[in-house]
Amino acid sequence: MPEMTRPDWESDLEAMVADHLPDFGGETTLDPATSLPSLGLDSLSTVRLLVAIEDRFQVEFPPEDLAPATFRTLESLRTVVARALDPSE
Secondary structure (H helix, E strand, O other): OOOOOHHHHHHHHHHHHHHOOOOOOOOOOOOOOOEOHHHOOOHHHHHHHHHHHHHHHOOOOOHHHOOHHHHOEHHHHHHHHHHHHOOOO
8 A cells, every 4th residue: 555644544534434424414524522333333334444444554453452442433543543554653
């Protein structure tokens, strides 16, 4: 995968998350602190989102990040993806 700048991957991540939220209208940007489950992210869509993220960014989430807290908000997910993209962070 070509190297992405931080804003590039963050924009891609936000779009991917929004695509997996059935109750997100998409008329505005996704608030990083909004509860993703409150926008319809359930267990099946969480697994689909995880696979999409790992495929798109060519990363693998470590077992300790495969927890509900990771998928609670866009911000919590950004933190985990940033760490996966740059393990030195």
